[in-house]
Amino acid sequence: MYKCGVYPVTEKTEISAGIYSYVISCPDVAELAKPGQFAHIKVDGFTLRRPVSICDADKEKGSLRVVFEVRGKGTARLADINVGDKTDIIAPLGNGFTLPESMAPGRRVILAGGGIGVPPLLGVARVMKGNATAILGFKSRERIILAEDFRRAGAEVIICTDDGSAGVRGTVADVLRDESVKGGADGVFACGPEPMLKAVVGECKKSGLNAEVSLEQRMGCGVGACLVCVCRAVRGGEEFMLRVCKDGPVFNGREVMP
Template identity: 35%
Template sequence: MAHPVRSDAEVLSVASEGVYHRLVLSARDAAPRVRPGHFATLAVGGPQSAMLLRRAFSIHRADVEAGTVELVVAERGEGTRELARARPGDRLDLIAPLGTPFPLPDGPVSALLVAADYGSAPLLALGEEIKRRGGQVGFILGAATADRLYGVEQARALTQDVLVVTEDGSAGLQGLVTDPLAQAVKAIDATVVHACGPMPMLREVSAIALGLGVRCHTAVEAAMACGVGICMTCVLPVVGEDGVSRFVRSCTDGPVFDGARVRWDDIGTVPPDLEGAAAMGGQG
């Protein structure tokens, strides 16, 4: 469970990396609490802004000694464009860390880390931690085009087992990030898959891993209006340890879930067997 703190975080640097922007923020109270898979939220526009909702980002990495937290931002709308224009010395309202991180092994494991676009941001620190515990890692990094890849060189600094896949063939293999997944699992004898990216990709990754008998942990990309479990806009249907399906909040119960327990086909619906579904269906 995360123990978040709110910080008036100074922007130390902003670097363009492909189509993305990497922000390094001073956050001495938050940095020691961060684990791979945690996320952070930033307020945008200032107190008088019409942009009321905070923006959520996976934490790329945290440096306890430097007291910093790093985020990778893709420009998608007015709020993220404003963050991309931040300059050193600016101050941002940061809450971190939030959510449930990736589970870490007690000892050496062989793990395959799979990401689309900048979904690789939290996986690179995860790979470092797995290696620190004596394990080995491999990566599959994919995107539609080469400029939308993130962290390829960082991954190659960790392992020679890095596959790059782009839909247009502008870098690496041509195809989808899931195309070489089964072969990659077997190549490194992976016992666990960790994945971060859009829901359709995570659904396919989970299905392939399940078919191979490999555990799969997925960091979902869900729209989060509050980030702290109040608004219920980020719920997903998930099968609990007791076998009962319930809506759970991506921001507090996740964003990392056991891929075998997420009901991927039912996302966006209210399954009739979901606990409480009858009451939900009766609301006018």
């Protein structure tokens, strides 16, 4: 079930150069939202909405947080919105991450996020409380976002950067290769650029860990009708197509990255 409405922006922060965090007051959407789902946001002057992951939902305050990077004309226009302005959104859309209902003592999940793929994992960290290790990868120190938010949500945070300017030098998959990081993990939830996701799924296959990945795809309707967003998957040796908006955006990593 999703809602379609016009809701006010209550907070706007540029958390890194060209990366914006918005809090939107929308109690009916916040009530339904699950980590990994997305909002389809109307942008003035554009016919097609822009999909942005739900970074966090506060059911008590009735608010939703989204974090996006300016990539092109649509997101640049979106960044013009200010506190007090209204946003037209359809949300929550798609299927989120399959979160465990309970965890055995000492067990945890690994959150693997790269760059602007980090935001949707914050909601997972909040639900998992202290039972999550977040491996957050960025190009360099200046590009780090949301690390403190993950710590406040109770996650153990491991930062890695491509240039070694903060945390471990290397990629999220490099960190995941470390047996001491994987020990006690029940599964991996990942979001980031495709090469990163492929490397993470490859690492999970080697160590027998389940991996769920959130995919990005250009979208039209966002609700399963236009087939603009299909991706290829393999299950039981058979190939088939899935819609990222309706069947995803979160998928079994082994099926979409066989």
